Amino acid sequence: MSRLMATKASSALLGRLAATERTSIPSAAAITRRASGESSNRGGMGFSIVHQQHLPSEESEDLFRHVASPRTVSVIGAPMTYGQPFVGTDSGPSLLREQGLLSDLTTLGWRVEDLPDLDFDTICAQAGKGAAAQSHPTAKHSLEVGAGTKALADLVESKLKLGRFPLILGGDHSIGIGSLAGILRAKPETGVIWVDAHADLNIPGVSESGNMHGMPLGLMMKELIPDRSVIPGLEWMEEGTAPHLAPDSLVYVGLRDIDKAERRFIRQLGIKTFTMYDIDHYGIGRVMDMALEHLLQKNADRPIHLSYDIDAVDPQHAPATGTAVRGGLTWREAHFVAEHVVKSGALASAEIVEVNATLSDGQGADNTVELGHQLVNAMLGESIL
Numbered sequence: 001m002s003r004l005m006a007t008k009a010s011s012a013l014l015g016r017l018a019a020t021e022r023t024s025i026p027s028a029a030a031i032t033r034r035a036s037g038e039s040s041n042r043g044g045m046g047f048s049i050v051h052q053q054h055l056p057s058e059e060s061e062d063l064f065r066h067v068a069s070p071r072t073v074s075v076i077g078a079p080m081t082y083g084q085p086f087v088g089t090d091s092g093p094s095l096l097r098e099q100g101l102l103s104d105l106t107t108l109g110w111r112v113e114d115l116p117d118l119d120f121d122t123i124c125a126q127a128g129k130g131a132a133a134q135s136h137p138t139a140k141h142s143l144e145v146g147a148g149t150k151a152l153a154d155l156v157e158s159k160l161k162l163g164r165f166p167l168i169l170g171g172d173h174s175i176g177i178g179s180l181a182g183i184l185r186a187k188p189e190t191g192v193i194w195v196d197a198h199a200d201l202n203i204p205g206v207s208e209s210g211n212m213h214g215m216p217l218g219l220m221m222k223e224l225i226p227d228r229s230v231i232p233g234l235e236w237m238e239e240g241t242a243p244h245l246a247p248d249s250l251v252y253v254g255l256r257d258i259d260k261a262e263r264r265f266i267r268q269l270g271i272k273t274f275t276m277y278d279i280d281h282y283g284i285g286r287v288m289d290m291a292l293e294h295l296l297q298k299n300a301d302r303p304i305h306l307s308y309d310i311d312a313v314d315p316q317h318a319p320a321t322g323t324a325v326r327g328g329l330t331w332r333e334a335h336f337v338a339e340h341v342v343k344s345g346a347l348a349s350a351e352i353v354e355v356n357a358t359l360s361d362g363q364g365a366d367n368t369v370e371l372g373h374q375l376v377n378a379m380l381g382e383s384i385l
Contacts, residue, residue, distance in 0.1 A: 062345060063342055063343070063345050063347075063381055064165060064342075064345070064347060064348070064381070065301075065345045065346070066187075066303045066346070066347075066348035067163060067164065067165045067348065068162070068163025068164070070111050071109065071110055071111065071165070072110065072111040072112070072113055072163075072164045072165065073105055073110045073111070073112055073113065073164065073165045073166075073167050073380060074113045074115060074159040074164045074165065074166050074167065075097075075101075075102065075105075075112060075113065075114045075115060075167050075169065076115050076118070076152070076155060076156065076159075076166055076167065076168045076169065077093030077094070077097075077115070077116070077117030077118060077169050077171075078093070078117070078118055078120075078148075078152050078168050078169065078170050078171040078175040078178070078179075078351075079091070079092065079093050079094075079117050079118070079120055079170075079171050080120055080124075080145070080148055080149075080170060080171035080172050080174055080175045081120075081171075081172060082120075082124055082140075082141040082144040082145050082148065082172075082174065082212070083141070083145055083172040083173065083174025083175075083211060083212040083213035084172045084173075084174070084211045084212075084213040084322055084323075085211065085322075086322045086356060086358070086359065087358065088356040088357060088358035088359060089170065089171055089172045089322070089353075089354060089355070089356045090120070090171065091355075091356070091357060091358075092169055092170055092171055092352075092353070092354075092355040092356070092372070093117050093169040093170075093171070094117075095355065095357055095369045095372075096169050096352070096355070096369065096372055096373055096376065097114075097169075099369060099370060099373040100373075101373055101376060101377075102114055104373075104377050104382075105377075105380055108377065108380050108381050108382055109381070110165075110380060110381075113164065115155070118148065118151050118152060118155070120144075120148045120151075123147050123148055123151055124141075124143075124144035124145075124147050124148045125144075126147070127143045127144050127146065127147030127148075127233060128141070128143050128144050133232075134232060135232055135233065136204050136231045136232055136233075137204075138204040138205050138207060138210050139204040139207070139210060139212055139215065139231055140210045140211055140212060141212065142204075142212065142231050142232050142233040142234065143232050143233040144233070145174045145177065145212045145233060146177075146231070146232070146233020146234045146235075146236070147233060148175075148178065149174065149175060149177040149178030149181065150178065150181075150236045151178070152168070152175055152178030152179060152182065153177075153178040153179070153181035153182035153185070153236075153243075154182065155182065156168065156178065156179055156181075156182030156183060156186070156349070157181075157182035157183075157185045157186045158182075160182070160183065160186035160187060160348070160349065161186050165348065165349060165350075165380075166179075166182075166183075166349045166350075167349075167350055167351070167376065167379070167380070168349075168350070168351035168352075169351070169352060169376075170351060170352065170353030170354065170355075171353055172213040172322070172353060172354055173196070173200060173213040173214075173216060173307075173309055173353045173354055174212040174213040174215070174216060175216075175351065175353060176200065176216030176217070176307055176351070176353070177212070177215070177216045177219055177220075177234075177237075179305070179307065179349070179351050180192070180216065180217075180220050180243065180245060180305070180307075181220075181237060181243045182243075183243075183305050183348075183349055184220070184243035184244065184245060185240075185241060185243050187303050187348065188241075188243070189299065189302045189303070190249070190302065190303045190304065190305050190348065190349075191249045191250070191251070191295035191296070191302055191303070191304050191305070191346075192245060192249060192250045192251070192304070192305050192307065193251050193253060193291055193295070193304060193305070193306050193307070193337075193341060194217065194250060194251070194252050194253070194307050195253045195254050195306070195307065195308045195309060195312045195329075195337055196252070196253075196254060196255065196307070196308075196309040196311065196312050197254060197255065197256050197257050197309065197311045197312055197323065197324075197325045197328055198214060198255070198257050198258070198309070198311070198323065198325075199217070199252065199255055199258050199259070199262040199265075199266065200213070200214050200215065200216050200217045200218070201215075201217045201218045201221070201224075201261075201262040201265050201266065201271075202214045202215045202218050202259060202261065202262060203215060203218040203219065203224050203225050204225075204231060206218075206261045207259075207261075208259055208261075213354075214259075217245070217250065218265070219231075219234070219237070220243065220244060220245040221244070221245060221247065221265075221269065222244045223247065223268075223269060224265060224269075228242075247269035247270055247271050248270070248271075248272070248294075249295070250271050250272070251271075251272045251273075251274070251291040251294055251295060252266075252271065252272070252273040252274060252275075253274050253279075253287065253288070253291060253312070253337060254274070254275075254276060254279065254312040254328060254329055254337075255273060255274070255275045255276070256275060256276040256325055256327055256328065257323070257325045258275075272291070272294045274287045274290070274291060276327055276328065276329075279329070279333065284329075284333045284336050284337065285336070285340070288336065288337060288340040288341070289340075292304075292340070292341070292344050292346075295346075296344065296346060301346075302346065303346060303347075303348035303349070304341060304344065304346040304347050304348060305347075305348065305349045305350065305351075306338065306341050306347060306349075306350040306351075306379060307350075307351050307353070308337075308338070308350065308351065308352045308353070308375060308379070309321075309352075309353050309354050310352065310353070310354050310355050310368060310371065310372055310375075311323055311324055311325065311328070311354055312328055312329050312334065313328050313329045313330075313331075313334045313371065314326065314327065314328035314329060314330060315328070317330070317331050317334070317367065317368075317371055318367070318368045318371050318372075319359070319360040319364040319365075319367070319368060320355065320356055320357050320358075320359050320360035320364050320365040320367075320368035320369070321354045321355065321356055321359060321368065322354060322356055322359060323354070331371070334371070334375060335374065335375065335378050338350075338375055338378035338379045339378050339382075339383065341379075342378070342379065342380075342381055347379070350376075350379040350380075352372055352375060352376055352379075355368055355369060355372045357369055
């Protein structure tokens with residue numbers, strides 16, 4: 001039986017069971033994962049992408065309530081590579097645009113402001129020059145990452161204050177430092193859904209690798225690092241109204257590769273976390289209901305930021321990324337996450353990161369980029385019906 005047929009059969013069976021008994025039944029995707037022995041394939045699946053119509057939700061007028069009229073998306077290219085060791089993440093913004101992203105967004109009813117990519121080659125290179133320029137010993141390239149993320153934070157903040165929807169195209173996930181800083185300066189009540197295989201909750205001196213794409217959330221938690229000015233390049237984060245993210249304003253979805261220190265931090269801070277175990281146990285629908293309930297129960301009108309690392313998806317579907325881990329989200333689960341956040345009406349900003357076409361063969365790279373493209377469309381309101 002094919003994977004698609006198995007999924008449909010499993011879904012039908014679970015639908016009948018769920019109708020008679022509301023228990024913690026494993027999702028259809030979880031059953032299919034176990035039945036098919038779903039595994040990684042660094043080269044990609046080798047299937048061709050079927051043409052998909054890009055249609056807005058019929059409820060589109062009720063969505064994106066935090067965006068001013070006329071509804072405008074500001075597309076921000078953030079081609080950062082300094083937060084991790086692989087070249088190629090800087091091609092993410094251009095590859096997504098080449099898929100026809102901008103025209104898709106207009107089809108979905110958006111006015112599109114396509115901004116030039118941030119010039120990290122210049123910004124970051126200048127930050128690292130000079131005899132006195134030295135990054136933090138356990139936060140690699142902190143000068144370069146700090147300079148680039150400051151530029152991103154200023155831009156994101158300015159667009160939010162204009163009532164626009166910042167759509168940030170990475171780049172590695174260290175850009176989350178800038179995205180979150182700009183968002184929290186403009187809208188400090190924002191809740192964050194972090195879709196990722198990894199927790200990104202490390203801090204200098206604790207990180208096992210020193211790579212800053214694993215630190216954006218740790219650097220936003222005052223409980224973990226009260227003074228970020230001790231990190232060369234991040235002095236700007238303590239200037240003016242210093243942006244911080246409260247632990248109860250964060251929800252993880254899709255974790256499956258967590259460092260020892262991050263496990264301890266998650267427990268100590270009480271961060272709401274849904275690992276792949278939880279997705280298998282409850283199903284992605286229930287997980288996303290609980291994620292949104294957690295963020296919106298105290299303030300139903302708060303804005304939400306969706307940060308989406310492509311490595312949250314199983315490498316069978318997205319092999320072209322730097323830290324692929326088996327056992328991730330299926331194709332449909334990945335889309336559902338974005339679709340369900342949009343349906344809440346609270347989504348006010350989003351980013352997609354870690355697409356690196358150099359890390360797979362041609363078909364695997366094409367599949368990863370196309371998936372990233374489709375996930376962005378889902379974040380901006382594309383709907384099946």
